[in-house]
């Protein structure tokens with residue numbers, strides 16, 4: 334771990350998060366002089382004393398070292414938009430569920446003018462990411478009583494019990510999750526990708542290094558300006574790969590003068606590249622968490638299990654379909670039993686609408702990198718009301734499972750939304766008053782051909798019109814796959830790394 338900030342590097346990777354660590358490892362292994370600048374701490378390799386317990390504990394979500402973002406007054410209630418600020422990025426915080434989505438999600442990316450991104454082309458990278466992240470699958474017998482109840486209960490509404498959620502051609506069903514847990518530890522991308530290459534002399538990793546902006550001269554990247562120990566420094570580099578995630582990467586570009594000229598001029602930022610798509614196209618899958626009182630039988634069974642020391646909050650998930658003809662599935666059902674939250678959220682199952690039509694934006698409010706941006710998700714604002722109706726259908730399907738004989742006695746009385754929201758109209762009103770996120774923001778540096786006025790990067794991750802400046806993380810997804818986004822983020826790292834290492838391959 335260097336205790337100084339290098340003055341120059343071949344390639345700077347901005348953000349040692351989920352995708353960034355994949356990029357850094359692949360470049361370093363190929364002999365590229367690589368410098369990772371991570372805004373949060375680098376705790377070192379697995380086994381180092383500094384790793385916080387909450388980041389390691391895979392039974393529940395991580396929470397320390399958060400960027401502190403939230404909805405402010407853009408939503409009816411304040412919603413926290415958790416993002417990890419530490420080496421590993423959100424792979425430090427997440428629920429360790431590894432899902433891939435549907436074949437068409439990726440084929441649509443390719444069809445939109447992004448060669449190399451079809452499902453068949455990405456498939457080997459999903460396999461490689463799965464191997465590197467040490468993903469394994471729960472068996473049905475390993476599910477906690479709460480998880481098992483939903484997994485079994487889903488059959489009542491015709492959800493078959495699947496072996497895995499990750500068959501790109503399969504549609505609806507409940508399955509025990511694929512997860513990246515190793516001996517109870519959330520196996521983040523720092524362990525999976527950086528640890529095997531940390532010893533290489535051509536890889537340097539610097540924590541507490543908050544990149545303010547990418548430096549560009551005459552359309553060519555020359556380095557970055559970074560805040561480190563309270564001081565501003567310049568690091569020279571021919572190539573910069575921005576991997577800050579969907580909320581942070583657009584901010585770095587905007588502070589660099591890459592974005593919508595109107596926003597940049599308002600804030601006194603010199604325009605380097607006129608790309609109005611930067612920060613736009615923000616979307617996540619709107620989410621609603623239902624909860625029930627639970628029952629004595631369920632409490633006793635869960636307490637007995639907890640006494641053994643291993644009772645994760647998440648383990649099973651369903652892919653389900655609304656009436657919107659999603660060509661497969663368009664909802665996730667997520668049984669959830671977070672023991673560390675209030676009693677009200679103890680016995681829960683969430684529904685996520687996986688093909689959202691609403692779009693929002695991320696915009697810097699200041700040139701100061703420590704000033705939080707405006708994050709306006711505009712959840713549930715699509716004019717057709719599609720996103721709200723899908724969530725309403727999901728709630729109705731979950732209620733049907735919860736009401737089935739056998740299940741009803743286990744889950745108890747519905748607390749949220751509650752019986753007063755029984756009919757569709759009142760349910761829709763409740764959903765609109767309580768929009769929430771599913772922790773999967775994407776799309777703010779959209780990938781697409783230069784002819785697309787809203788595209789920010791090309792299929793190889795290079796920012797249009799700025800030589801040597803790349804983006805590689807969830808922000809480049811043109812549309813969100815019907816998946817949780819951790820493994821897709823790893824795959825983006827694998828895909829862009831290959832483009833960086835083989836710039837002449839036929840897809841360019």
Ligand SMILES: Cc1cc2nc3c(=O)[nH]c(=O)nc-3n(C[C@H](O)[C@H](O)[C@H](O)COP(=O)(O)OP(=O)(O)OC[C@H]3O[C@@H](n4cnc5c(N)ncnc54)[C@H](O)[C@@H]3O)c2cc1C
Pocket residue numbers: 347348349350351352353370371372373394395415416417418419420421422423424426427428429430431432542543544545576577578579581582585772773774806807808816817818819820822
């Ligand atoms: C609470 C939570 C639960 C989740 N659960 C799941 C789940 O169970 N399954 C799943 O598939 N997905 C889940 N996700 C989503 C998934 O983890 C993320 O979508 C994915 O990890 C994002 O990867 P990324 O590389 O785009 O960004 P990140 O992993 O967030 O990486 C960005 C990195 O860049 C750093 N950075 C940002 N700006 C700068 C800067 N200016 N200078 C230097 N460094 C910077 C950040 O500190 C961070 O380390 C969850 C997310 C959260 C927050």
